[in-house]
Amino acid sequence: MATGRTHRPATRSRGIPEATVARLPLYLRALTALSERSVPTVSSEELAAAAGVNSAKLRKDFSYLGSYGTRGVGYDVEYLVYQISRELGLTQDWPVVIVGIGNLGAALANYGGFASRGFRVAALIDADPAMAGKPVAGIPVQHTDELEKIIKDNGVSIGVIATPAGAAQPVCDRLVAAGVTSILNFAPTVLSVPDGVDVRKVDLSIELQILAFHEQRKAGEETAAGTGALPAAAPRGTAAADDSTDQGPDGDVPAVMPA
Amino acid sequence: MATGRTHRPATRSRGIPEATVARLPLYLRALTALSERSVPTVSSEELAAAAGVNSAKLRKDFSYLGSYGTRGVGYDVEYLVYQISRELGLTQDWPVVIVGIGNLGAALANYGGFASRGFRVAALIDADPAMAGKPVAGIPVQHTDELEKIIKDNGVSIGVIATPAGAAQPVCDRLVAAGVTSILNFAPTVLSVPDGVDVRKVDLSIELQILAFHEQRKAGEETAAGTGALPAAAPRGTAAADDSTDQGPDGDVPAVMPA
DNA sequence: GAATGTGAACTCGTTCACAGCC
DNA sequence: GGCTGTGAACGAGTTCACATTC
Numbered sequence: 001m002a003t004g005r006t007h008r009p010a011t012r013s014r015g016i017p018e019a020t021v022a023r024l025p026l027y028l029r030a031l032t033a034l035s036e037r038s039v040p041t042v043s044s045e046e047l048a049a050a051a052g053v054n055s056a057k058l059r060k061d062f063s064y065l066g067s068y069g070t071r072g073v074g075y076d077v078e079y080l081v082y083q084i085s086r087e088l089g090l091t092q093d094w095p096v097v098i099v100g101i102g103n104l105g106a107a108l109a110n111y112g113g114f115a116s117r118g119f120r121v122a123a124l125i126d127a128d129p130a131m132a133g134k135p136v137a138g139i140p141v142q143h144t145d146e147l148e149k150i151i152k153d154n155g156v157s158i159g160v161i162a163t164p165a166g167a168a169q170p171v172c173d174r175l176v177a178a179g180v181t182s183i184l185n186f187a188p189t190v191l192s193v194p195d196g197v198d199v200r201k202v203d204l205s206i207e208l209q210i211l212a213f214h215e216q217r218k219a220g221e222e223t224a225a226g227t228g229a230l231p232a233a234a235p236r237g238t239a240a241a242d243d244s245t246d247q248g249p250d251g252d253v254p255a256v257m258p259a
Numbered sequence: 260m261a262t263g264r265t266h267r268p269a270t271r272s273r274g275i276p277e278a279t280v281a282r283l284p285l286y287l288r289a290l291t292a293l294s295e296r297s298v299p300t301v302s303s304e305e306l307a308a309a310a311g312v313n314s315a316k317l318r319k320d321f322s323y324l325g326s327y328g329t330r331g332v333g334y335d336v337e338y339l340v341y342q343i344s345r346e347l348g349l350t351q352d353w354p355v356v357i358v359g360i361g362n363l364g365a366a367l368a369n370y371g372g373f374a375s376r377g378f379r380v381a382a383l384i385d386a387d388p389a390m391a392g393k394p395v396a397g398i399p400v401q402h403t404d405e406l407e408k409i410i411k412d413n414g415v416s417i418g419v420i421a422t423p424a425g426a427a428q429p430v431c432d433r434l435v436a437a438g439v440t441s442i443l444n445f446a447p448t449v450l451s452v453p454d455g456v457d458v459r460k461v462d463l464s465i466e467l468q469i470l471a472f473h474e475q476r477k478a479g480e481e482t483a484a485g486t487g488a489l490p491a492a493a494p495r496g497t498a499a500a501d502d503s504t505d506q507g508p509d510g511d512v513p514a515v516m517p518a
Numbered sequence: 519g520a521a522t523g524t525g526a527a528c529t530c531g532t533t534c535a536c537a538g539c540c
Numbered sequence: 541g542g543c544t545g546t547g548a549a550c551g552a553g554t555t556c557a558c559a560t561t562c
Binding site for chain 2: 022024025026028029030050051052090096102103104107113116157158160181183184190192196198204206207209211212213214215216
Binding site for chain 4: 276277278279313315316319329330331332
């Protein structure tokens with residue numbers, strides 16, 4: 001997905017593959033759980049199972065970070081938690097703003113997984129004046145007018161967009177203009193941003209559509225399947241399928257589009 | 260010298276690459292927008308721009324579906340909308356249940372992107388008896404006890420899990436036992452499912468962590484941990500942890516523990 | 519002339535298998 | 541003996557570039 005033109009030689013610094021980066025949070029979560037149970041060490045095999053990947057991949061991933069394991073023994077849980085956290089930048093505190101406090105925005109504001117990992121919801125922003133001042137997840141909602149000031153006062157570099165599709169691009173533009181350089185977009189629309197700004201998107205309906213595709217496949221080889229017709233017919237056979245891409249949680253991230 | 264685990268004869272001719280499947284919904288959305296504006300045809304170039312991919316990739320993707328374009332002209336919008344919808348299985352009606360009607364579950368229930376694409380929320384299910392009967396998005400919440408009955412009566416094959424992490428696996432097991440074969444998991448946990456069941460996961464905090472990784476990288480690139488010369492992007496907490504060295508923290512691990 | 523469709527080259531990611539160390 | 545770390549083989553996905561068709 002070429003980030004713009006030939007700007008950066010890409011792999012310049014210590015290039016950790018993007019696929020590996022996307023799995024680090026997964027490992028971190030599994031490790032955190034082990035840490036809470038005071039497990040001192042894990043083998044790649046055990047940790048891989050807990051994270052839902054295979055062990056060769058995990059070892060390869062860790063090898064990009066350095067040699068943090070001990071042969072014959074495994075990995076020290078606490079140490080690895082720290083190393084991965086540091087690599088991901090979670091030893092810092094990241095102030096985040098959420099724009100668009102509808103159902104989804106509120107869900108995000110309440111989501112515990114943020115605070116526990118170095119993210120701090122610095123502000124909630126909504127365009128509806130009626131929302132202003134109302135507390136959501138204990139944080140008073142502020143009006144969009146304040147957006148630029150909030151970003152600057154709090155040194156916010158990460159913004160979350162949970163607005164309706166139509167509002168997303170303008171909001172995005174304002175966030176970027178105010179200094180935000182990373183955006184997590186929940187609105188079902190393609191955002192365009194200048195070079196140097198990262199966008200990740202999460203699209204709820206896309207995920208369902210991908211499931212539907214596979215579900216349809218499973219439902220049997222309905223050859224014709226033509227124009228219309230086909231009454232939804234509860235497909236619940238045990239079509240044990242051949243098409244196993246491994247099992248379980250495929251290491252597939254919901255699409256990235258750095259721009 | 261067989262490699263050992265040859266499951267199936269390479270790729271079936273019908274096999275559409277997973278990466279392509281993941282982009283079809285993107286194309287579909289762009290096409291739907293064009294369709295609403297009554298645009299009759301698009302070139303791969305235009306459509307690619309609207310979907311946020313490059314045109315070579317788009318053409319390659321479409322080539323897996325068949326030859327639906329016209330050289331020298333482009334693609335017929337309506338026709339392509341139909342073909343992609345059919346390929347994704349969206350010409351059918353997919354009843355879906357959402358389990359866990361907290362903030363997120365409610366957001367999902369209200370999300371318009373589902374209904375508009377062949378997904379119908381057949382039921383909302385929650386473990387809290389106090390929720391039972393309360394309407395969310397116009398649909399009365401039902402108690403978990405009813406889960407199996409609901410799945411069977413409605414022929415549901417796709418389930419959405421929006422419960423807390425601890426409840427996810429048991430709910431998953433029940434869904435699968437009742438006949439669900441595709442699961443969209445929002446709970447921050449790895450689900451294990453039998454062969455033949457697809458799981459996709461959406462993890463909000465993982466996405467943020469990936470952004471943090473890149474954000475940290477940007478900050479280290481510009482200034483060498485200098486005088487906070489960054490635009491507005493200077494995160495809190497002093498950039499002590501630059502990735503220049505990976506010296507062992509020998510004992511004092513700055514635990515980044517969740518609450 | 520214009521734009522699709524696609525082999526071929528290339529890049530990225532995964533898996534294998536085993537050397538190296540505890 | 542057990543487990544990590546990693547080069548090498550393999551496979552998936554992307555990009556190139558051009559023959560092909562309208």
